[in-house]
Amino acid sequence: MSILLSAADVLRCFSSTRHDVTVTDLVTLLGMPKSNASRLLRAMRDAGLLESVGDSKRYRPSLLLHQAGYFYRFSVSLIDRADAVVARVGEQCGHTGYVSVRRGAEIVGVTVHPGRHALRVVTTIGDRIDASASSTGRALLARLPDAGVRALYPDGLTPPSDTAPATVDDLLARLAFIRSHGYAESNDEAVRGVRSISVAVGDPVTGAEVALCISFPDATVAAAERTGIIRLLGAGAAEIAALTGDRLFVPPNPPIAEIAS
Amino acid sequence: MSILLSAADVLRCFSSTRHDVTVTDLVTLLGMPKSNASRLLRAMRDAGLLESVGDSKRYRPSLLLHQAGYFYRFSVSLIDRADAVVARVGEQCGHTGYVSVRRGAEIVGVTVHPGRHALRVVTTIGDRIDASASSTGRALLARLPDAGVRALYPDGLTPPSDTAPATVDDLLARLAFIRSHGYAESNDEAVRGVRSISVAVGDPVTGAEVALCISFPDATVAAAERTGIIRLLGAGAAEIAALTGDRLFVPPNPPIAEIAS
DNA sequence: AACTACAGTTCCAGAAAATGGAACTTCTTG
DNA sequence: CAAGAAGTTCCATTTTCTGGAACTGTAGTT
Numbered sequence: 001m002s003i004l005l006s007a008a009d010v011l012r013c014f015s016s017t018r019h020d021v022t023v024t025d026l027v028t029l030l031g032m033p034k035s036n037a038s039r040l041l042r043a044m045r046d047a048g049l050l051e052s053v054g055d056s057k058r059y060r061p062s063l064l065l066h067q068a069g070y071f072y073r074f075s076v077s078l079i080d081r082a083d084a085v086v087a088r089v090g091e092q093c094g095h096t097g098y099v100s101v102r103r104g105a106e107i108v109g110v111t112v113h114p115g116r117h118a119l120r121v122v123t124t125i126g127d128r129i130d131a132s133a134s135s136t137g138r139a140l141l142a143r144l145p146d147a148g149v150r151a152l153y154p155d156g157l158t159p160p161s162d163t164a165p166a167t168v169d170d171l172l173a174r175l176a177f178i179r180s181h182g183y184a185e186s187n188d189e190a191v192r193g194v195r196s197i198s199v200a201v202g203d204p205v206t207g208a209e210v211a212l213c214i215s216f217p218d219a220t221v222a223a224a225e226r227t228g229i230i231r232l233l234g235a236g237a238a239e240i241a242a243l244t245g246d247r248l249f250v251p252p253n254p255p256i257a258e259i260a261s
Numbered sequence: 262m263s264i265l266l267s268a269a270d271v272l273r274c275f276s277s278t279r280h281d282v283t284v285t286d287l288v289t290l291l292g293m294p295k296s297n298a299s300r301l302l303r304a305m306r307d308a309g310l311l312e313s314v315g316d317s318k319r320y321r322p323s324l325l326l327h328q329a330g331y332f333y334r335f336s337v338s339l340i341d342r343a344d345a346v347v348a349r350v351g352e353q354c355g356h357t358g359y360v361s362v363r364r365g366a367e368i369v370g371v372t373v374h375p376g377r378h379a380l381r382v383v384t385t386i387g388d389r390i391d392a393s394a395s396s397t398g399r400a401l402l403a404r405l406p407d408a409g410v411r412a413l414y415p416d417g418l419t420p421p422s423d424t425a426p427a428t429v430d431d432l433l434a435r436l437a438f439i440r441s442h443g444y445a446e447s448n449d450e451a452v453r454g455v456r457s458i459s460v461a462v463g464d465p466v467t468g469a470e471v472a473l474c475i476s477f478p479d480a481t482v483a484a485a486e487r488t489g490i491i492r493l494l495g496a497g498a499a500e501i502a503a504l505t506g507d508r509l510f511v512p513p514n515p516p517i518a519e520i521a522s
Numbered sequence: 523a524a525c526t527a528c529a530g531t532t533c534c535a536g537a538a539a540a541t542g543g544a545a546c547t548t549c550t551t552g
Numbered sequence: 553c554a555a556g557a558a559g560t561t562c563c564a565t566t567t568t569c570t571g572g573a574a575c576t577g578t579a580g581t582t
Contacts, residue, residue: 002539003569004268004308011310011329019336023530033571038531047265049272053336057530060336061329066504068272068322069330075280075314075321101324108324112466206315263568264540284559294542299560301540318549318559524582531576538569547560552553 006032006040007049011061016127020053020060073111078203078244082210083111085236090115093229095216100136102209103128105152107137115216129190132157132171133164135198136211139184142175143200143209143248149175163188182252183230193218197229199237199252203244212237227254267293267301268310272322281314281321334505339469342504343462344372346497347473351376354490356477363401363470366413368392371471378481390451393418393432394425396459397472400445403436404461404470404509410436424449443513444491445472454479458490460498460513464505473498 013021013029021029026037041059044050050059073079079099086097096115100107106128131137132153141149153168163186165171178184187195195218202209214229221229234252241249274282274290282290287298302320305311311320340360347358356376361368367389392398393414402410414429424447426432439445448456456479463470475490482490495513502510 001569002304002308003264004304004310006569007265007268008308008310008325011325014329014332016332016335019332024528034530035532035571035573036569038529039569042531043263043265047263047269049265049269061333063333064269064272065326066330066333068275069327071275071277071280072322072324072327074277103324108328110324110327114465114468262540267540285557295559296542296544296561297540299558303560304540526581527579529576529578531574533574534572536570538567540567540569541565543563545560545562547558549558550556552555 003040003043006030006036007044010040010044010050011065014061020058022058076206076208078201078206078208078210078240079110081240081243082201082212082237083113085233085240086111086212086214087113089212089214089229089232089236092232093214093216093225095214095221095229098136098211098213098215100140100211100213102131102137102140102211105131107131107134107140107211110210130158130160130164133160133189135184135186135189135196136200136213138171138174138178138186139198139200139211139213140209141171142178142184143202146172146175161189179250182234182250187218195221195226197226197233199233201237201240201244201249202246204246230254264301264304267291267297268305271301271305271311272326275322281319283319334464334466339462339464339467339471339501339505340371342501343471343473343498344374346494346501347372347475348374350473350475350490350493350497353493354475354477354486356475356482356490359397359472359474359476361397361401361472361474363392363398363472364389366392368395368398368401368472376477378477391419391421391425394421394450396445396447396450396457397461397474399432399435399439399447400459400461400472400474401470402432403439403445404463407433407436422450440511443495443511448479456482456487458487458494460491460494462498462501462505462510463507465507465509466505 009030010021010026013025023034023037023041026032026041027034041050045052045059048062048064051062052058053060073083082099086099090097090113094116097113098109099111100109108128131141149172150168156168157165157171159166165174182199184198185196194215196213196215198211198213200209200211212233214233230252231254237249238251270291271282271287274286284295284298284302287293287302288295302311306313306320309323309325312323313319314321343360347360351358351374355378358374359370360372361370369389390398392402410433411429417429418427418432420427426435443460445459446457455476457474457476459472459474461470461472473494475494491513498510499512
């Protein structure tokens with residue numbers, strides 16, 4: 001097994017709650033002998049993939065990774081365009097905007113634009129969460145046919161909160177709403193009191209798909225503003241869809257019947 | 262030589278003008294045998310460090326790298342980066358450099374690098390001083406909208422010296438200058454005969470904001486050197502702003518009209 | 523100061539992976 | 553369809569990687 005596999009595993013250890021790692025972290029997280037962990041971290045640092053934190057025994061990602069990862073956005077130009085839209089919409093309404101992508105049954109945040117409001121939504125870029133249990137995830141899942149969604153959940157759902165769909169049928173019902181209305185919504189799911197509105201868009205040429213999301217404390221936002229957010233986000237996504245020729249895109253229509261999706 | 266070295270070299274091939282690489286790119290850029298280049302790219306993709314672009318023979322950085330690199334900015338705090346810049350600039354010009362943060366209407370020094378010159382500026386790390394009455398403070402206040410500044414001073418100003426702004430309107434006029442020129446300046450304010458130049462920079466993701474400041478006895482520094490300090494400080498801050506994606510940052514332009522702000 | 527517990531490093535031989543040259547397969551383009 | 557370029561696979565040799573154990577270093581405790 002190549003050392004590259006191990007190196008990638010090390011990178012996977014970083015998360016929003018773990019910004020640096022130690023030899024012991026690797027031993028517990030990856031179950032590798034500590035002799036390996038010790039040498040691997042040193043080798044990765046010597047190669048320039050990691051940096052030592054101060055003069056401690058801690059290691060963090062290096063500037064090189066930051067730069068290389070940065071170009072991911074440009075290569076996947078869809079992300080760049082989506083990022084520009086959520087940045088603009090987030091700026092206009094003062095709330096937090098995200099761009100996320102789906103990997104299998106999981107969702108990964110790619111970019112964030114924190115809002116200006118005091119009640120700012122905390123963010124988890126890079127963490128993987130279940131696609132079924134968030135508006136961004138469902139917005140992206142809605143682009144799959146029902147059979148494709150079922151295939152992603154061979155063992156059914158394990159809902160992390162009681163407002164998330166509990167069964168695959170439950171999930172499919174929500175996806176049907178999203179397909180007809182063009183936007184996905186969540187409330188009280190990942191974070192208590194937080195409402196999110198998401199719209200998905202893709203590029204049929206590259207196969208890439210992203211979700212645009214605006215998150216805000218439910219209590220502070222009236223129905224009219226919420227409708228406005230859906231309109232803004234939808235308009236931005238529509239521009240992207242027109243540009244890429246995305247046929248799966250559904251122009252969001254404003255909420256007439258108030259059904260949480 | 263470890264394959265990690267080669268992998269890191271591959272990552273170094275990415276740039277703003279090269280968002281993906283091919284086997285031949287590696288052969289020409291790194292001078293490696295193309296058998297190696299072919300296997301290396303595939304191994305890196307299999308490990309999850311790179312992704313294939315569509316179904317072409319092109320490779321780009323992966324989502325994993327994007328995530329890992331993203332945590333770099335959390336691990337390397339804004340203060341550390343700012344400190345590195347003022348240390349470097351202070352070393353180059355021999356004057357004292359500070360990093361400060363704002364807490365409400367007050368400024369707190371966080372790190373200092375005393376200068377080499379005989380007339381050394383004495384420092385006050387940890388002391389809280391009024392933000393309106395120093396270049397660092399005004400550099401940071403200038404990042405707020407006028408309404409936000411007014412909200413910080415509901416009872417108006419109590420100027421500690423006669424060169425500091427006397428009223429809120431006076432302060433806002435100075436902030437306007439800072440926003441357009443990208444740097445703040447003070448003279449004779451906290452300490453008689455001392456001039457300070459400050460530049461502020463922030464990280465929109467973490468919400469942190471810091472001011473970089475160089476302080477020196479006014480009498481010993483000619484106009485040309487002063488311009489040079491602004492340039493150096495501005496260049497260092499610009500690097501940080503580029504890294505964090507700070508949209509509020511204004512690249513300092515050299516003083517044409519000599520107006521103290 | 524000695525003891526203990528824990529974190530990290532170094533050593534070793536066997537096992538596994540990387541290397542570079544050449545032959546081979548696609549893919550482009552005239 | 554032929555020629556050239558780009559990419560892949562094969563091979564024996566060389567080098568690196570692995571995992572267990574012994575070793576070093578660093579607190580915290582008595």
